[in-house]
Amino acid sequence: MDQKNRRLFAACDDKVVVVVDADSGKIVAKPSIGFGPYMTGFDPDTQLVFSSNGAGTLTVIREDSPGRFSVLGNVKTDWLARHMAIDEKTHAVYTVSGRAVHGGSRPELQQEPATAFKVITVGK
Numbered sequence: 001m002d003q004k005n006r007r008l009f010a011a012c013d014d015k016v017v018v019v020v021d022a023d024s025g026k027i028v029a030k031p032s033i034g035f036g037p038y039m040t041g042f043d044p045d046t047q048l049v050f051s052s053n054g055a056g057t058l059t060v061i062r063e064d065s066p067g068r069f070s071v072l073g074n075v076k077t078d079w080l081a082r083h084m085a086i087d088e089k090t091h092a093v094y095t096v097s098g099r100a101v102h103g104g105s106r107p108e109l110q111q112e113p114a115t116a117f118k119v120i121t122v123g124k
Contacts, residue, residue: 002042005066011037011051017061019049019069029069033059038082043091052077052084052095058122077120092123 001008006022011033017040019029036054042063043050049061049069057074058081064070081095097120 002044002047002063002066004044005063007063007066009040009042009049009051011040011053013037017049017051017059017069028067031059031061031069031071033061033071034074036082039084041084041086041093043086043088045088046091048072048091050084050086050093052082054080054082056081058084058093058095075122077122081120090123092121095120095122 001022007028008020008022010018010020012018015033015035016030017033018027021028033051034053034055034057037051038054039052041050047063049063051059053059056077056079058077059074060072062070062072077095078097081097083096085094
């Protein structure tokens with residue numbers, strides 16, 4: 001959440017981040033993101049919004065103003081790199097991924113149990 005401008009960020013399966021005014025509940029913007037979104041994050045110093053996408057991208061969006069958002073691009077991460085954390089001191093974004101299970105109703109979003117995972121660091 002952007003505390004200063006009172007904006008909430010929700011990643012949706014229809015490949016958008018819905019930006020909501022926390023006070024009125026109105027939708028402010030819907031910037032495009034990658035397939036299989038899982039988490040969103042916000043860095044207040046850089047005014048960047050991030051969406052970690054299970055299909056192997058991290059979408060980077062800049063908050064130009066409280067009502068205007070620009071997609072800066074998609075950084076390649078790794079298949080299943082869905083979980084994310086932001087270090088607000090270094091502005092690095094961390095994601096993790098593991099080996100995919102083949103089969104099931106949504107195999108592209110399943111990780112094989114008890115397998116090693118790797119940490120992916122994205123920075124400037």
